[in-house]
Amino acid sequence: MVKRILAGTATLILLALAVIVISVVQFDVPREQLVGKYATGASQFVTLPSGASAHVRDEGNPQGPVLVLIHGSNASLHTWEPWVAELDTTYRIISMDLPGHGLTGRVPGDDYSREGMATFLDELMSTLKVERFSVAGNSMGGGVAALYTLEHPDRVSSLILVDAAGIPVERDEDDVPLAFRVASMPVVSSVMRYVLPRSMVEEGLRKVFVDQSKVTEEMVSRYFDLALHEGNREATRIRFSAYAARNEEAFAARLGDIEVPTLVMWGDKDGLIPVSAAYEFKKRIPQAELVIFENVGHVPMEEVPEESAASVRAFLAGVEAEGTTPPETAPAE
Template identity: 70%
Template sequence: MVKRVLAGTLTLIVLAFVVIVISVMRFDVPREELVGKYAGGASQFATLPSGASVHFRDEGNADGPALVLVHGSNASLHTWEPWVAELGGTYRIVTMDLPGHGLTGRVPGDDYSREGMAASVHELTEALGLTRFAIGGNSMGGGISALYALDHPERVTALILVNSSGVPVVREDTDPPLAFRLARMPVLSKIMRYVLPRSVVEEGVRKVFVDQSKVTDEMVARYFDMTLHEGNRDATRMRFASYSARDEVAFSERLGGIEMPTLIIWGDKDLLIPVAAADTFKERIPHAELVIYENVGHVPMEEVPVESAGAVAAFLGAALAEPAPAPAAAAEEPEGVE
């Protein structure tokens, strides 16, 4: 009798465990399904020389100065739409989903390093015929933008760094999102390839905002869906596995070579990259201005879009006031753009 009771109890425990695992298992979502859901409006796709099919948007004033914006880790081009709404009347704004992100997904060669990302930005801007433009990035995208400015100074008119990566960070009394901590753990990051509760993604989204009213169900659903895009979790695992603190130190030592006007924007309540990093950027980049917003988190372009876009407009208005080089010959129709 006792054995039957124990056996029945064990069976119930096993069944409960199976139900729990099944409830949090998440398989990849086909690209076509997500394209139909999120690639509306200005969305386009370009096949780059590297073979990647990149999701991008080319919006705003087609005759205005060009501004290329690069999103952060595990985000997508959608993060820049508030700035597009504020600045699009003046500037031509190009945004893209980086390799391993959004609707771009996993790419041939699986290069998700800062250098690989910057190369993708270069390929897209060349495909669009952009020869001179301002570039800005948030978080990981800021580090990519800074690298691009260092490697292609002849193309960059101005640089905008928003809560940017690129300098060594000492985190004191901060609590990064669980998803980021798990992604840095080799075994658990592999488990996340198949087991990913929506709550983990929501916690990550909420932690980049101070004003929780900005976090909508639609926003959380989009982040979750983009995470499940086929190949994105594999790309994220590879990207985090390749991170090196030593490389970050070496990169930060190059920042003094940035010669174009630079605007640094930060939220003082950033839990991912503490505001002290903003001062480090300001110290190392010769021609840098710094704007810090109180009670704002990691994504000022979404949390305080009017104020942050206003700072960008004032900065670019001054930075681009000097006469520009003679325009290049008209570009041919970009290859691979659908």
């Protein structure tokens, strides 16, 4: 009798564990299942020389100056939609999902470093036959934009850094999203290839906004779904595993070599990359203009789109007035 009770209890425990595992394990989702939901009429998939298939939107005024937008870590080109809505009558706006993100997904060679992403950007612009442009980057994308400007000064007419990475900073670990902390743990991060609670995605989003009303169910669902795009979680693991070896001091020391007109904009309540980094960017890039938004977090383009886009418009108008307007490129096909 006792043996039967123990056996029955063990079976119940195993069943309970199976239910728990099934409820938290999330398998990769093929691109085809996500395209219909997250690609729009402006979306295209561009095959690059490296073999990567880049999800790109090329929209706005096809005859206008080109503005290229680079999103941050674990985001996607959707983060720029508010700016596109504000600026598309004036500018030709090109946004893309970086390697290991959005609908681009994992890329051949698995290079998700800042250098790899700058190479990806260069391949994309060359494939689109865009020779010269302004480039804006948020967070991780800001570091990519700055590096690209350093390596290809002949192609960049102006640089916009939005709560950008690239300056060594000290931060309160409590302000860092749990997903980022887990992804930085060598052993535990492997679990995220199979387990990704939706609550963790939501927690991360809430930490980058001051105005919590901006974090909608639709936004959380999009971030969650695109995180499950085939290969994205493995790409994230690879990317975060390399962070510890990155020499941010050496990169920051190069920022003084940036000579193009530069706009640095920041949310003063950014906990992920504190506003002190904004002043450091300004110090290291002497010609940079600085705009600080009050009571705003890590993504001003989403939290205060009208105000931040107005700053971009004024900055670019000034660049154009000084005669550094990029020459016309072939309009988007």
